[in-house]
Amino acid sequence: MVTVSEYRRTIFDLVSRLRRSEEVPLAASAGHVLVLAEDVHSPADVPPFDNSQMDGFAVSSEDPAVTGAQAPAAPAQTAGDVRAAADASFGGPALPLMPMVPAGRAPEPLRRRHAAPVMTGSRMPAGADCVIPVEQTADGFERADAVSFTESLGELAQPGRFVRRRGSDTAAGERIARAGERLSPALAGVLASCGLAHAPVWAPLRILVVSTGDEVVAPGAERGEAQIFDANGIAVTGALMAAGARIVATLHVSDDPADLFAQVGRWAAQTDLVVSMGGISQGAREVIRLAAAAEAEGSGGAAAGGMVFDAVGMQPGGPQAHGRLAGLPWIALPGNPVSSLVSIEMFVRPALLAVPPERAPRPVAEARLELAAPQDSPTGKLQVRRAHLRPDATVELISGPSSHLLGAYARADALALIGAETTQIADGDEVIVWSIA
Ligand SMILES: Nc1nc2c(c(=O)[nH]1)N[C@H]1C(S)=C(S)[C@@H](COP(=O)(O)OP(=O)(O)OC[C@H]3O[C@@H](n4cnc5c(N)ncnc54)[C@H](O)[C@@H]3O)O[C@H]1N2
Numbered sequence: 407m408v409t410v411s412e413y414r415r416t417i418f419d420l421v422s423r424l425r426r427s428e429e430v431p432l433a434a435s436a437g438h439v440l441v442l443a444e445d446v447h448s449p450a451d452v453p454p455f456d457n458s459q460m461d462g463f464a465v466s467s468e469d470p471a472v473t474g475a476q477a478p479a480a481p482a483q484t485a486g487d488v489r490a491a492a493d494a495s496f497g498g499p500a501l502p503l504m505p506m507v508p509a510g511r512a513p514e515p516l517r518r519r520h521a522a523p524v525m526t527g528s529r530m531p532a533g534a535d536c537v538i539p540v541e542q543t544a545d546g547f548e549r550a551d552a553v554s555f556t557e558s559l560g561e562l563a564q565p566g567r568f569v570r571r572r573g574s575d576t577a578a579g580e581r582i583a584r585a586g587e588r589l590s591p592a593l594a595g596v597l598a599s600c601g602l603a604h605a606p607v608w609a610p611l612r613i614l615v616v617s618t619g620d621e622v623v624a625p626g627a628e629r630g631e632a633q634i635f636d637a638n639g640i641a642v643t644g645a646l647m648a649a650g651a652r653i654v655a656t657l658h659v660s661d662d663p664a665d666l667f668a669q670v671g672r673w674a675a676q677t678d679l680v681v682s683m684g685g686i687s688q689g690a691r692e693v694i695r696l697a698a699a700a701e702a703e704g705s706g707g708a709a710a711g712g713m714v715f716d717a718v719g720m721q722p723g724g725p726q727a728h729g730r731l732a733g734l735p736w737i738a739l740p741g742n743p744v745s746s747l748v749s750i751e752m753f754v755r756p757a758l759l760a761v762p763p764e765r766a767p768r769p770v771a772e773a774r775l776e777l778a779a780p781q782d783s784p785t786g787k788l789q790v791r792r793a794h795l796r797p798d799a800t801v802e803l804i805s806g807p808s809s810h811l812l813g814a815y816a817r818a819d820a821l822a823l824i825g826a827e828t829t830q831i832a833d834g835d836e837v838i839v840w841s842i843a
């Protein structure tokens with residue numbers, strides 16, 4: 407029997423061989439699940455220049471009007487100087503104004519004993535090192551010639567106050583993301599803020615989803631009296647898309663291998679990988695087994711790269727197969743709906759998201775089981791149970807272990823992992839839980 411970690415490695419390697427990197431335009435990345443293929447370094451400082459954090463007035467904390475140093479006696483020269491002198495005579499400190507600096511406009515250097523009106527995001531004039539918010543002035547932006555302040559300039563004009571320094575968010579040359587990280591909206595924004603228009607990502611794999619079985623009909627179609635509706639096609643397609651796959655098509659094939667070869671063949675040119683559900687266990691009409699056997703026979707008994715059928719030490723999701731079929735890389739999941747979704751969670755999703763097999767692909771918690779009565783757990787198999795994780799780190803199992811109980815999976819926000827060596831679980835046991843919410 408193959409262990410869960412061995413099989414995760416197998417599927418990771420299979421998927422890794424199919425990966426290729428591409429430069430995705432950030433403008434086209436929104437809403438997609440993308441993983442960085444390389445580290446990214448910033449080509450520039452962000453912010454690219456010192457700028458104001460407030461609507462207000464840029465001044466210099468070293469200006470003599472702030473430090474109280476006596477100005478050399480000079481006659482007032484501008485209307486602003488005259489007003490400022492007049493304001494000062496009313497007791498409030500005041501400064502003549504330079505032209506306003508709207509955000510986006512390059513300012514002229516600050517003159518001595520002057521203030522420059524600035525807006526949030528305006529580039530700081532050379533020589534200015536702090537901003538006095540408009541709320542701390544008597545007359546706001548009403549006057550173009552001068553501004554008077556509500557407190558002493560010594561109080562208000564502290565070096566660096568309300569200034570966002572160049573490079574304070576991201577410094578030029580800094581690594582802003584690592585290979586393997588998800589391109590989240592925030593991270594895409596960071597790249598954009600540095601001036602990058604593209605991101606190096608793993609191209610989404612083009613996956614053909616194949617559900618199998620004569621007993622399966624499309625939801626909404628006429629159902630024969632021994633038939634069921636196709637839950638896997640819908641659920642697996644969604645689960646793969648949520649892990650970043652691009653779905654080429656979702657097919658349903660019968661138990662006849664000829665149908666499988668014909669339908670899959672039509673999509674082969676556009677497909678990187680097939681993920682199928684069902685048809686791999688011990689029955690007499692397992693379509694994946696039959697198709698693999700037919701191919702092996704056609705190639706004179708050599709398995710032609712063929713399919714490997716495994717028994718993985720996991721419940722649900724014990725039967726698994728992988729390899730090549732119909733000329734395509736192929737991952738064959740078991741057909742029970744919970745088994746196929748758990749298999750995606752444990753093997754396929756981590757591989758698609760390029761999470762190395764030794765790392766947990768979901769947030770992991772330790773939690774205490776709440777259980778009315780002890781239950782057996784299968785020997786030598788990791789038991790994966792649908793569960794609800796509570797904020798107090800207790801975990802409640804949802805339904806029994808049967809792999810047809812898809813409703814219980816839909817209600818679960820966590821998977822409780824009961825170790826392969828555990829043969830019985832009881833109330834209060836500590837278990838590892840993956841959050842899948
Ligand atoms: N003699 C044995 N029988 C079975 C074994 C075993 O070891 N020996 N393993 C069991 C386990 S565990 C699983 S899991 C299943 C896996 O079987 P297959 O992968 O061959 O899947 P199927 O037989 O095709 O289907 C299993 C089950 O799931 C239903 N199903 C299939 N497709 C869909 C679909 N698209 N939507 C909803 N439900 C689907 C199907 O009707 C079956 O009930 O084998 C056990 N048997």
Ligand code: MOO
Nearest residue numbers: 722723724745809
């Ligand atoms: O392993 Mo099957 O996947 O239990 O139902």
